Amino acid sequence: MNHPPSEAAVALSGGVDSSMAAYLLKEAG
Incomplete structure (x- = not known):
């Protein structure tokens, strides 16, 4: 799992693309 903290946070949030x-x-x- 070599993803940036932000990407990890988004993934944990369920992929809030709109918010990002x-x-x-x-x-x-």
């Missing part, structure tokens, strides 16, 4: 996408978009500006 929104977060990444916010971070991107």
Whole structure:
């Protein structure tokens, strides 16, 4: 299991792609 912490968290959360996408978009500006 060589996945980044963020990816692991998403997997544990059940793959919340929408939330991650929104977060990444916010971070991107």
